[in-house]
Amino acid sequence: MMNKKSYLLAIAAALLVTGGTVTPSHAAYDENLHTYTLDTVVVNADRTKNQFGDTITEQSYYRTGGDVKVITREEIDKRHYTDITEAIKRIPGVTFQNPGYRGGEYGYQFYNNGVSINGDTRVIILVDGRRVDNAASGRIDDYGGANGSKSTGVNLDQVTNMENIDKIEVIKGPGASAYGADATGGVINIITRKGGQKDQGSIDLATGSWKKHHYAINYSGSAGNDKSWHYFISANRDMSGNTKYKDSFTDSDGTLEGSKWKEDGVNLRVDKDFNDRQNLKIWYNHREGKDGYPIAVPNQKYMNEKDWTDIISRATIGGIYNPSDPSKTPLSISSLDSNTVYQLGSRLAGDTKNPGYHNLYSLDGNYGSYSRFRNNDYDIVYTFNKENGMESFVRYYYQSHWLTDRDKYQWYRNGGTKQAISDFKSAFPNGATGDQIRQWIKDNLAPFTGDKSALKQWIQDTGGYAGDPTHYYQEKNHGIQLQYAKSIGINDVIADFNYDTARAYTHSLSRSTGEWKSSYVKRKTYEGYVQDKIHLTDKWDLTPSLRYVKYSSFEDSNTGKVQGSGDSHAFTYALNTEYMFNDTVGAYLGVTKVYRPIKQGDYSTTDTAFNQPLKDEKGVAWTFGIHKDFSPRTTLAVHYDYTHMSNSIANLPVLDPDTGDFENAPVNAKENKQSFNVTLDHQFNDHVTLSASYSHMKDKWKSKDYWTLGPEYGYDKGDINTAINSLRPENHYALNLSYQNGGLYTGLLANWYTGCSDYAFTSHRFLVLDWNINYDITKDLNVYAVVGNLTNEAYETSYNSWNGKGSSAMPGRYFMIGTKYKF
Known part of the structure; x- marks a missing residue:
C-alpha cells in the first residue's frame, strides 16, 4: 500500500515526465498568466507584470508593496473552484478556520468560517476595492475575541458566487494601506467580471459525491452602435447532501447528519464606456442559501x-x-x-x-436545524477620469444582508x-x-441517533422538525465614496473620502404576543485618506500615506447609546517602498500604524475582570520582502512581517480579584506577532510549473496588568502564549504543481501541516491533497474532474475547547465531474 508521501511523489513524477521543450519566459508568481483579461483589454504575457514583478489588475495601482498573489479567471476556469475558500487556499500563508460543515453559526466565532493570513485574522474583504463588512455588525459576539481572534465578520464564501469573479487579489500584510488601518493580516480583493466586445456565454454542469451538484450559467457582451455598453449576467446553484468525514479516533468514515445545503446566486453588471477616461458601472449581487446546522462532527x-x-x-x-x-x-x-x-x-x-459530549449535537442535525442567509448588494460607480492607471470616481453603495438560524433539539x-x-x-x-x-x-x-426509527418517533413526539425561525438579523449599510487621483511629475497622488452609515437589526418573535419586535444599533464612519506614490527612479517607488478615521458611538434604537461607548477617531500613517536592485532582485519594506476600534458584537466595552473600559486596538506593523530571479524560469521570494500591538484585545478566563472567581472577560494586552514565508516558483518547461512554499507564524502575548488564567482552559502554567500558538499548526508547507499541453490541463495542490499540538489537534501532522483535470474536447466544450482530499485525510483546521479535539473534522475525500460549454 502506498503511503501519502508516496502518492504525492508518484503524481509529481507522472506530471514531470510528460514535459516538453524549453522556451525562455519569466517565471510566474501567479498561475496561468499567459494571457488574461484586464478590463476589456486582453493582456499579453509580457505585460502581466509591472517593473517590480507584481501582477497588474484593475486595482493594482493601490498597492504600495507587499507579497501579492492574483488568481485569474483562467485559473478559476481550469481548476473549477466552486467557492472562494477553495480558490485561495493555495496561497502561501493563507489558512482557514472551518467548523467542518458549510454554513457556520451566526454570531459564534468557533462555529463560523474564518480566514487568516500569516496567522492574523485582521483580514479585510473587498469587492472591487470596497469593504464589505458592516461597522455596526453583531456577527461575532463576545466569543469573537476569544484567544486573540479578530475575525473579519464576513463569511468569505457568502460574498458572491464564483461565476461573478474575474480575479482575486490576496495581499499579505498592510501593503495596501488604502484599504484601512486595521488590515494587518492583509487584504482579499474580489474583482468582478465585465462584459467584453463579443457576445458570449457558458453553461457549467457538474455532479459528484454526497449528491453534490453544481449549475452555473453566464452571458455577456456589448450593445449600442459603438459597442460602448457592456453587460455581464450570471446565475448559479450549488447543493450537497450530508457531508462525510474521516474520523481520527477510529480511522473510519462517518456521516455528518444534517449538513446538507443549497445556495443560489445571481449577478448583473452593466458598464457604459463614455470614452477612454470615463465610465459608469452598475453592479447588483444577490446570494442566498440554506445550510444545515449540525454544529460539530461526532466522535x-x-x-x-x-x-x-x-x-x-x-x-x-x-x-x-x-x-x-x-x-x-x-x-x-x-x-x-x-x-x-x-x-x-x-x-x-x-x-x-x-x-463525547458534542455527539449530542447530532440531534440538532437530525431535527433539521439550519442557518440561512440572503444578501442583496448594489454598487454604482461613475469614473470621471483615468490617469496613469489610476481612477478618479464617485461611488454609491448599498448592502442588505439577512441572516438567521433555527437550532432545534430536545434531550x-x-x-x-x-x-x-x-x-x-x-x-x-x-x-x-x-x-x-x-x-x-x-x-x-432522546434515543441514540443511530436508531433511525426510534429517532423519527422521538422527533414527532417532541414537536417535529425545525420550523420557521423565531429571530433573524439584518445588517444594512450604505455610503458614498469620492476618490480623486492625479499624476504630478513623479508623484501619483490619490485622495479619498468615504462616508458610511451602518445598522445592525435584531428581529425577534415574542412568545407571549406572537408579534415581531425589532431594534437596531447604528454607527457612522468618516474616513479620509491621501497617498503619494513617488517614482524616485524607474526602479524605486516611495509611498507615504495618511489616514483619518472617525467612528461615531453606537446608537441603540431603544436606549440611544450602547453603554460605555463613545466616538473614536485616529490619525494613522503608512510608509512603503519598493526597490529593484537590478533586473533580477527586488525588495519591499513598509511600516503601518494600526488602529482598530472596539466593535459592537466583537467585544464587551467593559473589562469585567478589572472594571476598566477597554481601549481601541493600536499598534505598528512592519513588513519586508525580497525576491530573486535566478533564471527566466525560477524565482525565490521571502516575506516577513512583525506586528507589535500596544493595545490588543483577547477574551480570556481571568481571575477577578474582587470576587476570587474566574470570569471570561475581554482584556487589553500587548501582542507581538511574527510570520515568515518563503516561496519558490519554477517553470520546468512550457508545460510544467511548480510553486512550493513554507510558512511559519508565532504570537507572544503579555498582559498590561497581571492576570491569572483559568486552569480549566489547559494553559501551561498560565502561559497564554502556549495556548495561542498551539491553536494552529506550527509549520505549513504547500506545493502547487500543474501541467498543460494543448487542451489538457491538470493540477495538484498539496498542503502539509506539521508541528500540530496535542492540545488542539488529533494528529501532529496532516497532508491534504487536491487534484483536478480539465480537457478541451473542442474550443467550446470541455470536460473536467475534481477530487478533494485525495487520500481521505482525517484533519481539522479549528479547535473548540468545549467540544474537544476532532469536533471540527473537515470533509473526507470527494469528487466532482462536469462539463462546460461556451456559446
Missing part, C-alpha cells in the same frame, strides 16, 4: 447506544454514582446493579467533563435540563436502582 468512538446513554444522561440529569463511593465517580448506566440504590450527581457538560421529553432533574428527583427522592434508572432514561431521554 465515532462514542457513537454507539451504550455511550450515548451515558453521555446524554450525564448531560441532562447528572452523573449516577454509588453513595458508598466517596469520590462520587459517575458510573456507566449499563453497569448499574439492579439491587443497589444510586444517587444523582451534578450535570456534566463539555467534552472535558463528559467525553428530555418534557422540557429542558432543569425540568428533567426536577422530575427525576420527584420520581426517585431516595435514589433509584439500576433497572429504574435505565427504564426512566429509555422513556424520557
Whole structure:
C-alpha cells in the first residue's frame, strides 16, 4: 500500500515526465498568466507584470508593496473552484478556520468560517476595492475575541458566487494601506467580471459525491452602435447532501447528519464606456442559501447506544454514582446493579467533563436545524477620469444582508435540563436502582441517533422538525465614496473620502404576543485618506500615506447609546517602498500604524475582570520582502512581517480579584506577532510549473496588568502564549504543481501541516491533497474532474475547547465531474 508521501511523489513524477521543450519566459508568481483579461483589454504575457514583478489588475495601482498573489479567471476556469475558500487556499500563508460543515453559526466565532493570513485574522474583504463588512455588525459576539481572534465578520464564501469573479487579489500584510488601518493580516480583493466586445456565454454542469451538484450559467457582451455598453449576467446553484468525514479516533468514515445545503446566486453588471477616461458601472449581487446546522462532527468512538446513554444522561440529569463511593465517580448506566440504590450527581457538560459530549449535537442535525442567509448588494460607480492607471470616481453603495438560524433539539421529553432533574428527583427522592434508572432514561431521554426509527418517533413526539425561525438579523449599510487621483511629475497622488452609515437589526418573535419586535444599533464612519506614490527612479517607488478615521458611538434604537461607548477617531500613517536592485532582485519594506476600534458584537466595552473600559486596538506593523530571479524560469521570494500591538484585545478566563472567581472577560494586552514565508516558483518547461512554499507564524502575548488564567482552559502554567500558538499548526508547507499541453490541463495542490499540538489537534501532522483535470474536447466544450482530499485525510483546521479535539473534522475525500460549454 502506498503511503501519502508516496502518492504525492508518484503524481509529481507522472506530471514531470510528460514535459516538453524549453522556451525562455519569466517565471510566474501567479498561475496561468499567459494571457488574461484586464478590463476589456486582453493582456499579453509580457505585460502581466509591472517593473517590480507584481501582477497588474484593475486595482493594482493601490498597492504600495507587499507579497501579492492574483488568481485569474483562467485559473478559476481550469481548476473549477466552486467557492472562494477553495480558490485561495493555495496561497502561501493563507489558512482557514472551518467548523467542518458549510454554513457556520451566526454570531459564534468557533462555529463560523474564518480566514487568516500569516496567522492574523485582521483580514479585510473587498469587492472591487470596497469593504464589505458592516461597522455596526453583531456577527461575532463576545466569543469573537476569544484567544486573540479578530475575525473579519464576513463569511468569505457568502460574498458572491464564483461565476461573478474575474480575479482575486490576496495581499499579505498592510501593503495596501488604502484599504484601512486595521488590515494587518492583509487584504482579499474580489474583482468582478465585465462584459467584453463579443457576445458570449457558458453553461457549467457538474455532479459528484454526497449528491453534490453544481449549475452555473453566464452571458455577456456589448450593445449600442459603438459597442460602448457592456453587460455581464450570471446565475448559479450549488447543493450537497450530508457531508462525510474521516474520523481520527477510529480511522473510519462517518456521516455528518444534517449538513446538507443549497445556495443560489445571481449577478448583473452593466458598464457604459463614455470614452477612454470615463465610465459608469452598475453592479447588483444577490446570494442566498440554506445550510444545515449540525454544529460539530461526532466522535465515532462514542457513537454507539451504550455511550450515548451515558453521555446524554450525564448531560441532562447528572452523573449516577454509588453513595458508598466517596469520590462520587459517575458510573456507566449499563453497569448499574439492579439491587443497589444510586444517587444523582451534578450535570456534566463539555467534552472535558463528559467525553463525547458534542455527539449530542447530532440531534440538532437530525431535527433539521439550519442557518440561512440572503444578501442583496448594489454598487454604482461613475469614473470621471483615468490617469496613469489610476481612477478618479464617485461611488454609491448599498448592502442588505439577512441572516438567521433555527437550532432545534430536545434531550428530555418534557422540557429542558432543569425540568428533567426536577422530575427525576420527584420520581426517585431516595435514589433509584439500576433497572429504574435505565427504564426512566429509555422513556424520557432522546434515543441514540443511530436508531433511525426510534429517532423519527422521538422527533414527532417532541414537536417535529425545525420550523420557521423565531429571530433573524439584518445588517444594512450604505455610503458614498469620492476618490480623486492625479499624476504630478513623479508623484501619483490619490485622495479619498468615504462616508458610511451602518445598522445592525435584531428581529425577534415574542412568545407571549406572537408579534415581531425589532431594534437596531447604528454607527457612522468618516474616513479620509491621501497617498503619494513617488517614482524616485524607474526602479524605486516611495509611498507615504495618511489616514483619518472617525467612528461615531453606537446608537441603540431603544436606549440611544450602547453603554460605555463613545466616538473614536485616529490619525494613522503608512510608509512603503519598493526597490529593484537590478533586473533580477527586488525588495519591499513598509511600516503601518494600526488602529482598530472596539466593535459592537466583537467585544464587551467593559473589562469585567478589572472594571476598566477597554481601549481601541493600536499598534505598528512592519513588513519586508525580497525576491530573486535566478533564471527566466525560477524565482525565490521571502516575506516577513512583525506586528507589535500596544493595545490588543483577547477574551480570556481571568481571575477577578474582587470576587476570587474566574470570569471570561475581554482584556487589553500587548501582542507581538511574527510570520515568515518563503516561496519558490519554477517553470520546468512550457508545460510544467511548480510553486512550493513554507510558512511559519508565532504570537507572544503579555498582559498590561497581571492576570491569572483559568486552569480549566489547559494553559501551561498560565502561559497564554502556549495556548495561542498551539491553536494552529506550527509549520505549513504547500506545493502547487500543474501541467498543460494543448487542451489538457491538470493540477495538484498539496498542503502539509506539521508541528500540530496535542492540545488542539488529533494528529501532529496532516497532508491534504487536491487534484483536478480539465480537457478541451473542442474550443467550446470541455470536460473536467475534481477530487478533494485525495487520500481521505482525517484533519481539522479549528479547535473548540468545549467540544474537544476532532469536533471540527473537515470533509473526507470527494469528487466532482462536469462539463462546460461556451456559446
